[in-house]
Amino acid sequence: MRxxxxxxxxxxxxxxxxxxxxxxxGDEDPAIYKQVRELILSFGVSASEWLTKxxxxxxxxxxxxxxxxxxxxxxxxxxEEFLSFCLKCGDQFNxxxxxxxxxxxxxxxxxxxxxxxxxxxxxxEALQEVLFTRTCLQIVEVLNEIIFERHHFVPDFDxxxxxxxxxxxxxxxxxxxxxxxxxxxLPVYRPTLEITHRANNNPRTLxxxxxxxx
Numbered sequence: 001m002r003x004x005x006x007x008x009x010x011x012x013x014x015x016x017x018x019x020x021x022x023x024x025x026g027d028e029d030p031a032i033y034k035q036v037r038e039l040i041l042s043f044g045v046s047a048s049e050w051l052t053k054x055x056x057x058x059x060x061x062x063x064x065x066x067x068x069x070x071x072x073x074x075x076x077x078x079x080e081e082f083l084s085f086c087l088k089c090g091d092q093f094n095x096x097x098x099x100x101x102x103x104x105x106x107x108x109x110x111x112x113x114x115x116x117x118x119x120x121x122x123x124x125e126a127l128q129e130v131l132f133t134r135t136c137l138q139i140v141e142v143l144n145e146i147i148f149e150r151h152h153f154v155p156d157f158d159x160x161x162x163x164x165x166x167x168x169x170x171x172x173x174x175x176x177x178x179x180x181x182x183x184x185x186l187p188v189y190r191p192t193l194e195i196t197h198r199a200n201n202n203p204r205t206l207x208x209x210x211x212x213x214x
Contacts, residue, residue, distance in 0.1 A: 013043070013050075022054050025069075026062035033065065040069055045077040074108035103167040110169045118172060122146070153177065 013021070024036045040047050048070045055070065057063050082101040089098070096119070100112050129142045147153045156165055156176045164170045171177045 018050050022051075022062070022066075025065050026059055037065070037069060041072060041076075045073045048073045071108065075105065078104040078108040099168045103169045106164075106167055107169055115169055115172055122151070125150075151175065 021036055021040060024032055025040075027033055027036075040051070051066055051070050051073075055063065055066050057066070078101070082105050085093075085098065085101050096116070100110075100115065104110060104112075126143060126146050129146070130139050133139050133142055153171075153175045154177075156162065165174070165177060
């Protein structure tokens with residue numbers, strides 16, 4: 001079998017069969033499209049490798065269908081990975097990995113490494129100043145200044161209508177997170193943001209509280 005073939009549970013697709021399936025994906029008959037879609041999905045995420053070659057087709061209907069299938073394949077894989085992580089992680093686990101695995105169940109094509117680099121930059125900036133603080137309050141003040149003043153993160157008081165703000169990638173992209181009121185006199189805004197400093201493969205995580213007395 002050639003390396004370009006798709007294999008799962010004993011099934012294989014030759015290049016000519018893949019081309020035929022792509023043609024059928026553009027069929028106007030919804031029943032044919034549904035049958036072909038289910039067949040491709042049965043091959044798992046490996047099918048996305050050859051589907052991607054056709055994702056830029058000029059046929060708008062076919063392009064939309066191909067990209068929807070690619071998205072679905074990666075989403076199913078992300079669901080499996082997150083479930084596996086939850087079953088194996090125990091009481092102590094890497095929170096950075098957890099929040100990104102969760103985000104990938106909704107946004108399976110996000111680039112994890114890009115967001116990690118962004119978090120590392122925040123962590124480096126924070127640690128340079130936190131090391132010289134003496135009290136917990138001073139640490140919170142430093143973190144508030146970095147996140148909310150320098151990088152302009154803001155709380156979103158209408159987060160209930162935007163569930164996407166529960167996902168770390170959306171918070172980092174929009175610089176907006178959900179507020180969590182601990183009590184009326186002292187609301188604590190906690191954007192879904194974790195600043196992680198990875199040293200010697202041992203992540204240390206700082207949550208980002210913002211306090212504002214009224």
